[in-house]
Amino acid sequence: MKRISILLLVLFVCFALAAWSQARPQLANKIITFEAPGAGKGAFQGTQAFGVNWLGEIVGFYYDPSGATHSFLRQPNGTFKEFDPTGSTSTFSIAINQEGAVAGYYVDANNVWHGYLRAPDGTITTFDALGAGTGAGQGTIAGDINDLGVIAGYYTDANNVSHGFLRTPEGIFSTFDAPGAGTGAGPRYLPHVLLLPYRFRGEYGILR
Numbered sequence: 001m002k003r004i005s006i007l008l009l010v011l012f013v014c015f016a017l018a019a020w021s022q023a024r025p026q027l028a029n030k031i032i033t034f035e036a037p038g039a040g041k042g043a044f045q046g047t048q049a050f051g052v053n054w055l056g057e058i059v060g061f062y063y064d065p066s067g068a069t070h071s072f073l074r075q076p077n078g079t080f081k082e083f084d085p086t087g088s089t090s091t092f093s094i095a096i097n098q099e100g101a102v103a104g105y106y107v108d109a110n111n112v113w114h115g116y117l118r119a120p121d122g123t124i125t126t127f128d129a130l131g132a133g134t135g136a137g138q139g140t141i142a143g144d145i146n147d148l149g150v151i152a153g154y155y156t157d158a159n160n161v162s163h164g165f166l167r168t169p170e171g172i173f174s175t176f177d178a179p180g181a182g183t184g185a186g187p188r189y190l191p192h193v194l195l196l197p198y199r200f201r202g203e204y205g206i207l208r
Contacts, residue, residue, distance in 0.1 A: 034047065034074065034078070035047050035062075036060075036062040036070075036072045036074070036080055036082065037080055037082070038062065038064055038070065038082065039062035039063065039064065040062075040063050040064050040065040040066075040067075041065075042065065044063065044067070045062075045063040045064070045065065045067070046062065046063060047060065047061075047062040047072075048060045048061055048062065049074075050092075050093060050094050050095070051093070051094060051095040051096045051102075052096065053096050053097060053098050053100070054098055055076065055098070055100070056075075056076035057073060057074065057075060057076065057096055057100060058073070058074040058096075059071065059072065059073050059074075059093040059094070059095065059096045059102050059104070060072060060074075060093055061091060061092045061093055061104075068089060068090050069090040069091055069092060070082055070083075070084055070090075070091055071083050071084065071091040071092065071093035071102070071104060071118075072093065073093070073096070073102060073118075081122075083118065083122070083124065084106065085106050085114070085116045085124050085126050086124075086126075087106075087108050087109070088106035088107065088108065089106075089107055089108060089109055090106065090107045091104065091105075091106040091107075091116075092104050092105055092106065093118075094142065094143055094144065095142075095143065095144040095145050096145070097145050097146060097147045097149070098147045099120055099147060099149075100120035101117060101118065101119055101120055101145055101149060102117070102118040102145070103115070103116070103117055103118075103142040103143070103144060103145035103151045103153075104116055104118075104142055105139075105140065105141045105142050105153075106126075110136060111136040111137060112133075112134055112135065112136065112137075112138060112139045113132075113137075113138065113139030113140055113141055113156075114126050114127070114128055114139055114140055115127050115128065115129070115140040115141065115142035115151070115153060115167070116142065117142070117145070117149075117151065127140065127167065127171065128140045128155075129153070129155035129163075129165045129167070129173055129175060130165075130173050130175060131155065131157050131163065131175060132155040132156065132157065133155075133156055133157045133158040133159075133160070134158070135158065137156070137160070138155075138156045138157070138158065138160065139155065139156060140153065140155045140165075141153045141154055141155065141156075142167075148169070149168075149169035150166055150167065150168055150169065151166070151167040152164070152165070152166055152167075153165055153167075155175075161182075161183055163175050163176070163177055164176050164177065164178070
């Protein structure tokens with residue numbers, strides 16, 4: 001009787017593994033496309049998704065028909081929440097953690113960049129890294145947020161030199177420069193293009 005039970009258990013496990021191996025390609029190949037409400041349909045317009053958490057919440061931004069950008073949060077059921085910090089002329093959502101907190105940046109009327117944190121309840125907190133420049137094309141770019149609420153990014157100072165930073169949930173900044181980093185003004189790129197390889201995750205700590 002014991003041998004029969006073990007044999008049945010082995011057969012069940014083999015059957016389950018076979019069924020899972022057939023189901024996985026179907027799940028992995030399921031692609032859902034979407035457009036944020038208000039997204040333009042012309043050249044260089046539309047929707048860009050930038051971050052997703054384990055719950056399936058997606059953040060990103062879209063270009064409207066006038067060319068301005070606005071942030072969105074897409075829920076797993078397909079509903080959208082759109083938002084812009086006060087004073088923004090263009091908003092970019094870059095990352096979301098497992099708690100639903102969103103990090104990104106926006107551009108003001110003087111073309112200065114500022115970081116922001118959108119809490120899960122929708123409250124938006126804006127911030128500037130210590131030493132960030134206040135001229136056009138300067139300021140603070142939030143690039144990622146981990147599950148502890150620590151935000152990583154970079155800022156451009158008054159001399160157009162970029163530096164890294166970490167911001168704690170209490171609003172305390174740590175700034176740093178990589179060994180060997182140059183101290184001259186860097187080339188101009190769209191900030192979110194620079195952030196593509198700049199992602200970090202840390203449940204219990206930070207790696208600079």
